[in-house]
Structures are given as structure tokens and as C-alpha cells.
Amino acid sequence: MKQVRQSTYDCDVLVIGGxxxxxxxxxxxxxAAPGTRVTVLEKEPGPARHQTGRNSGVIHSGIYYRPGSLKARYAVRGAAEMIKFCAEYGIAHAVTGKLIVATEREELPRLHALVQRGRENGIPVHELGPAQIAEYEPQVRGLAAIHVGTTGICDFVSVARRLSEASGAQIRYGAQVVHIDRRPSLGAAVRxxxxxVLRARVLVNCAGLHCDEVARLTGDDPGMRIVPFRGEYYALARPELVQGLVYPVPDPAFPFLGVHLTRGIDAEVHIGPNAVPALAREGYGWGxxxxxxxxxxxxxPGTWRMARRHWRYGTGELRRSVSKRAFGEAVRRLLPxxxxxxxxxxxxxxxxxxxxxxxxxxxxxLIREGARAVHVLNAPSPAATASLPIGREVARRALAVLGGS
Structure with missing residues (x-):
């Protein structure tokens, strides 16, 4: 490694996104590299204010994801590691298992395909008939189901806080990045x-909803755009109707899991989410x-091509967004x-x-590298579940860049 005076830089690695x-x-x-000086910039006044803190709190098993994909490998590995991390640090969690339930005959082939996919991903899966569904969830109705035993729940906000404390990094909240001057031979200056202004040898972009914008600030073309989808949830007024986690059979053409029921670590049952276009990166309501x-x-251009391809699916999601009755109809398929x-x-x-x-x-x-930079460009669900192995992979790349500087 070239010798550079430490005073030249404020840190070795600058992470954007808390x-x-x-x-x-x-x-x-x-x-992995004790003594490495790491600074994290987060524009919010605290950690985990967006995707991390606004989800179902589910530790996903990895059953849905294509065998060999990063999602499949990292979710399976990450689920086990997340449970261990929570146990080690006293964070509320539970391994509950979940049901994936077919309510229509045309869903049965997709349910059987999930059984095969789960086995290919090394996940224990048990097939259930209607009577066995009732043993797990007395109020749920379906033609068939599978039980996935490795699914769990936890408090991901508490996980994020513990990671921030245990990392030893300097974390600056209320620090929104507005300009990046990157010079391949020198690193990056971030304002x-x-x-x-902070100067770093290596920049890591974990900006989530704004990751493509941060990539462009560095001068890198991410080759994609973040299109925000809002997920709307309801809480169940009678939580005693649901014992654990209940999911429909997902549509394989769309990366969303459909309206599901999840009993969280707080014992409340959340129903959702749907998936509708958001009118802002942090557009948590139509207003x-x-x-x-x-x-x-x-x-x-990809927005319009996506819309033409998926407009039928999107129409149903919009209907459930504006109509509580329509949302209820979707839920009653599972919980009459x-x-x-x-x-x-x-x-x-x-x-x-x-x-x-x-x-x-x-x-x-999706993780890509630029000169003196590593960009995490697609990390929606199950990224919280898989965050420990994702973090190691991004760290490996960042340290490789740092070692070559």
C-alpha cells in the first residue's frame, strides 16, 4: 500500500447511509481490519429511519429466491446469523416459522415449485393439507400450504442501533451529502x-432510496434508477386471530410477496404491504x-416499460390502496x-x-464498484435479514480498494 499521511484524510472509509x-x-x-477509520454519514437524526425501520420485522428464510442468487445465499446464511446476533446482544427475536398458503387451485403448481426451490436452497419445508393448516392457524383457510420452519421475527431497529455501537465507527447524524468530488488517485471529498467537508480514501454508497443519486454524484453511471414503491400496512384489531406469519403464494413475475399477515415481536399483527408507486423517494402517503x-x-425509460409490462398487477395494487374494502377482500382469501x-x-x-x-x-x-467507490444499488427485502453477509461482502470490496490505494 502506498504511504499516505493520515492527516490527508479524515477517515479511511466513508459510508453514506445509516x-x-x-x-x-x-x-x-x-x-475484518481493526484500526481502519470508518465514518458513517446519515441524513436523518438517527439510524434506520426508512426501509430498515418500516418493514414487517420478518427474518426471511430465503425460500423465494433463485438458487445460487445473492438473495438466496445471503438470506439463508443471514437468517441464521441474525438470530445468533440477536441472541448474543439481547435483542428481541423469535423463530416462529411461517405458512405459505394456496387459496386457489391455480396457485398449487406455484406452491409446489416453492417446495422444490426451498429444498434447493437448503431450507426445511413441510407440505400441509387443509386440516394441518388449522393446526398452525385455526382461522386461516386454504387448499394447501407449506410450513417454513426457519422464518422468524426481530426488532431490526434495535439491530441497527447495536451495529452502530459495536462497529466503533464515527457516525454523524443529520448529515446530508450534497456534493462529492472524487479523484481516482486521491479518494473522495464529500460535502x-x-x-x-470530509476526505476519505474509499467511499461506500449504502444510501438506499437515494443510492442511484449518490452514485451519480461520484460520477459513476449506475445503469439503473430507484423507482420507489410505497407499501401500506394495516394492524389487525383482533390480533388473536393470527398466531404467527401467514403469506399468500407470490406472483413469480413480481418481486413483491403480496398481502400477508405477520405477528411481530410486539405481538401486534400487521397486514400488508401492497405495492403502489410513491410520488417521492420518501413518499409515505399520497400527499x-x-x-x-x-x-x-x-x-x-425503464419506468414506462415496467408500467406497460405490469399494469394489470399495478391496477390491483392501486385499488387496494384507495379502497379499504378491496384490501379487506385480499386479506379474506386467507382469513375469512x-x-x-x-x-x-x-x-x-x-x-x-x-x-x-x-x-x-x-x-x-446489486453491488457495483467504481474508482475508489463501492455502490450498493439494489438492497430491498430481504436485505435486513441478509444484512450481516451483505455487509461483509461490501466490506471485502471496500478493503480491497483501500489495500490497493
Whole structure:
């Protein structure tokens, strides 16, 4: 490694983004290379304010993902590691298992395909008939189901906080990045909105909903755009109707899992999410509109190609967004007893979905490198589950760049 005076730089690695992936990356760097100076910049006043803190809290098993993909490998490995991490640090968690339930005959082939996929991914899966479904979930109805025993729940916000504490990194909250001056031979100088300038040898982009914008600030073309999808949730007024986690059979053409029921670590049962276009990167309601961000989404050719390809699916999602009755109809496929009065609005989330120019929804985690930079460009669900192995992979790449500087 070339000898550079430490005073030239404020840190060795600068991580942009204080969600669970950015904090896991800083944690992995300091463990793999003690003494490495890591700084994390997060624009919010605390960690995990967006995707990490606005999801179902499910530790996913990895059953849905293509064998050999990063999602499959990291989710299976990450689920086991997340449970161990929670146990080690006293974070609330439970291994509950979950049911994936077919309610229509046309779903049965897809359910059987999931059984095969689960076995290919090394996940224990048990097939159930209607009577066996009732043993797990007395109020749930279906033609057939599979039980996935390795699924669990935890408090991902507490995980993120513990990662931030254990990493030893310097974490600066309320620090929004507005400019990046990257010079391949020198590293990167990053200016925040209060005028502070930080110089780093290597930059790591874990900016989630804004990762493509940060990549462009460095001068790298990410080759994709984040198209934000809002997921709307309800809480179940009668949580005793659901014992654990209940999912429908997902549509293989779309990377969302459909409206499902999840009993969280707080014992509340959340129902959702749907998936509707958000009108801002952090558009947690129809009234949140940011014209610049919306204009950038609409200007991306992939947005329109995606819409033409998936408009039928999208129409149903929009209907469930504006109609509580329609949302209830989707839930009653699994849980016939509930009525509209059982649905209470809960905290929504926004998924940072990478979309390619041709309209393809990026289905796997996407990590790319530039000069003196590593960019995490697609890390939606199950990224929280897989955050520990994702963090190690990003850390490995960042340290390789640092070692060559």
C-alpha cells in the first residue's frame, strides 16, 4: 500500500447511509481490519429511519429466491446469523416459522415449485393439507400450504442501533451529502449540507432510496434508477386471530410477496404491504409529492416499460390502496373472518426498487464498484435479514480498494 499521511484524510472509509446495510458494512470493516477509520454519514437524526425501520420485522428464510442468487445465499446464511446476533446482544427475536398458503387451485403448481426451490436452497419445508393448516392457524383457510420452519421475527431497529455501537465507527447524524468530488488517485471529498467537508480514501454508497443519486454524484453511471414503491400496512384489531406469519403464494413475475399477515415481536399483527408507486423517494402517503424526484422517475425509460409490462398487477395494487374494502377482500382469501372494522391503518414503508432502462425490475442484490467507490444499488427485502453477509461482502470490496490505494 502506498504511504499516505493520515492527516490527508479524515477517515479511511466513508459510508453514506445509516440504515442496516450501511451500519453492517461499517461493523464488518472494523472487524475484518481493526484500526481502519470508518465514518458513517446519515441524513436523518438517527439510524434506520426508512426501509430498515418500516418493514414487517420478518427474518426471511430465503425460500423465494433463485438458487445460487445473492438473495438466496445471503438470506439463508443471514437468517441464521441474525438470530445468533440477536441472541448474543439481547435483542428481541423469535423463530416462529411461517405458512405459505394456496387459496386457489391455480396457485398449487406455484406452491409446489416453492417446495422444490426451498429444498434447493437448503431450507426445511413441510407440505400441509387443509386440516394441518388449522393446526398452525385455526382461522386461516386454504387448499394447501407449506410450513417454513426457519422464518422468524426481530426488532431490526434495535439491530441497527447495536451495529452502530459495536462497529466503533464515527457516525454523524443529520448529515446530508450534497456534493462529492472524487479523484481516482486521491479518494473522495464529500460535502454535507452544513458545509462540512470530509476526505476519505474509499467511499461506500449504502444510501438506499437515494443510492442511484449518490452514485451519480461520484460520477459513476449506475445503469439503473430507484423507482420507489410505497407499501401500506394495516394492524389487525383482533390480533388473536393470527398466531404467527401467514403469506399468500407470490406472483413469480413480481418481486413483491403480496398481502400477508405477520405477528411481530410486539405481538401486534400487521397486514400488508401492497405495492403502489410513491410520488417521492420518501413518499409515505399520497400527499407527499416531490416534483424533482417524481420528474426523475417519470423521465427514466425503464419506468414506462415496467408500467406497460405490469399494469394489470399495478391496477390491483392501486385499488387496494384507495379502497379499504378491496384490501379487506385480499386479506379474506386467507382469513375469512375479518371485516373492515378489523383493519386499522399502520405505519407505511417505501421500497427502493432498482429498475433497469429496459424496464426490468432488478431481482437480486446489486453491488457495483467504481474508482475508489463501492455502490450498493439494489438492497430491498430481504436485505435486513441478509444484512450481516451483505455487509461483509461490501466490506471485502471496500478493503480491497483501500489495500490497493
Amino acid at each position: 440504515g442496516i446495510v450501511g451500519l453492517s458494512t461499517s461493523y464488518a470493516i472494523t472487524r 454535507t449540507d452544513d458545509g462540512t 407527499v409529492v416531490r416534483p424533482r424526484e417524481l420528474g426523475a422517475t417519470l423521465a427514466w 373472518e375479518i371485516g373492515e372494522d378489523d383493519l386499522v391503518r399502520a405505519l407505511p414503508g417505501v421500497r427502493a426498487q432498482a429498475v433497469l432502462r429496459d424496464g426490468t425490475l432488478v431481482d437480486d442484490f
